[in-house]
Amino acid sequence: MPSSKIIAHVDMDSFFVSCERLVDPSLVGKPVVVGGRRGERGVVASASYESRKFGVKSGMPIMTAEKLCPKAIFVPGNHKLYSKYSRKIYVLLRRIAPVVEYASIDEFYLDFTGCEALYGHDLEAMAKRVKESIFDRAKLSCSVAIATNKYVAKIAGKTVKPSSGSLTGTIVVPEGTEQTFLTNLSVERLHGAGEKTLPRLKEMRIQKIGDILNIPLTTLQKSFGPSAGSWLYEAARGMGSNEVHPFHFAKSVGHETTFEKDTDDAWQIHQTLAWLSEKGCYRLRRIGKKARTVTLKLRYDDFQTLTKAVTIPETNDDTVVMKTAYALFEEAHNRRRKIRLLGVSLSKFENGEGEDWLFPEMSSKKKDDLYQSVDAIKRKYGFHKLEKAASLDPREDKQAEKFGASSFQKPKIK
Ligand SMILES: [Mg+2]
Structure with missing residues (x-):
């Protein structure tokens, strides 16, 4: 038995x-921007490679994209269509690999460990076969990268995108070559290195991932903080998770957080509930669900724990869930003790396992558009990029002092 795993990252181009072009072939070869019509206030959800040449990127305002690429064709976005194709690809991949993780609407991880004999031990051929199968059945192109863990596979996939000039769209990083593979890549390729880490790396004149190898762990931790420092140390060495989590239809989504210091600060409590509610709703929208039950979990500093739930009309609206969570808290909180932990979970989903399981029809078109734009940014840049004012990190917010909450710590999600 090989000790390492065989993980493939499949990322649609x-x-x-591409989905829009299947429906309207006249868009093929033209600069296309999905996310909103000309003059609208939305953000770019996806840009064709023709428009990316002009600097158009996901997450940027439509109006900026218009300026950069005046000839672009702007398409509002049809999530029902995208989820239909996403599901089609998922179902197809399930036939190819024993374990498939649904990472996002256009990204999947496959675990081929133990299937080597089936594919003749030729990983290159395996990658090509996955790519061709998707193209044959769905007429959509993608990158397929095989490595021993998800992290290296994801980075490798980006290096074989059409925009990188790759003709194959497939790549294999054999076991034992992870570090060598990363060495000459720019630190910008480090997936997960955010807006704080990259500028700091630049300041330190670290341009290539391999440059990080020369820096001792303790120095990295001093410069970037304990967790980001050890993350960088491992990332540069091509270490990462090799756990592929099979997709299943969740019965509930929820998050809880333990305060770094037990608290009775009303403002901090409300911030946290808002943040937990947003996080839950974001996940609901990602899986195309609305929930009918909101459950609050509260743990006092003496570890007494209680939960309180309420059933409401189905929703995945941040504001509705936030208000409900506040109300539940007001009801549940009846002791004069500090609070150690808070949790918000959402369950009793509507919309069964239908065709449109990713983005079901929502009642308010306007709200839907807003959430699509917001979620596109959240997907692209991570959850913290866009949060409602109610759950802004007060350390970056002058109002915090006004409320005397300077000791607020961003809740850590478990
Ligand atoms: Mg993609």
Whole structure:
């Protein structure tokens, strides 16, 4: 038995644009921007490679994209269509690999460990076969990268995108070569290195991932903080999770957080509930569900724990869930003790396992558009990029002092 795993990362090429082109072939070869019509206030959800040449990127305002690429064709976005194709690809991948993780609407991880004999021990051929199968059945192109863990596979996939000039769209990083593979890549390729880490790396004149190898762990931790420092140390060495989590239809989504210091600060409590509610709703929208039950979990500093639930009309609206969570808290909180932990979970989903399981029809078109734009940014840049004012990290917010909450610590999600 090999000790390492065989993980494939499948990432669709400019997915939304490709789906639009299947429906309207006149868009093929043209600069296409999905996310909103000309003059609208939305953000770019997906841009074709033709428009990316002009600097158009996901997450940027439509109006900026218009300026950069005046000839672009702007398409509002049809999530029902994208989820239909996403499901089609998922179902197809399930036939190819024993374990498939649904990472996002256009990204999947496959675990081929133990299937070597089936594919003749030729990983290159295996990658090509996955790519060709998707193209044959769904007429959509993608990158397929095989490595021993998800992290290296994801980074490798980006290096074989059409925008990188790759003709194959497939790559294999054999076991034992992870570090060598990363060495000459720019630190910008480090998936997960955010807006704080990259500028700091630049300041330290670290341009290539391999440059990080020369820096001792303790120095990295001093410069970037304990967790980001050890993350960088491992990332540069091509270490990462090799656990592929099979997709299943969740019965509930929820998050809880333990305060770094037990608290009775009303403002901090409300911030946290808002943040937990947003996080839950974001996940609901990702899986195309609305919930009918909101459950609050509260743990006092003496570890007494209680939960309180309420059933409401189905929703995945941040504001509705936030208000409900506040109300539940007001009801549940009846002791003069500090609070150690808070949790918000959402269950009793509507919309069964239908065709449109990713983005079901929502009642308010306007709200839907807003959430699509917001979620596109959240997907692209991570959850913290866009949060409602009610759950802004007060350390970055002058109001915090006004409320005397300077000791607020961003809740850590478990
Ligand atoms: Mg993609």
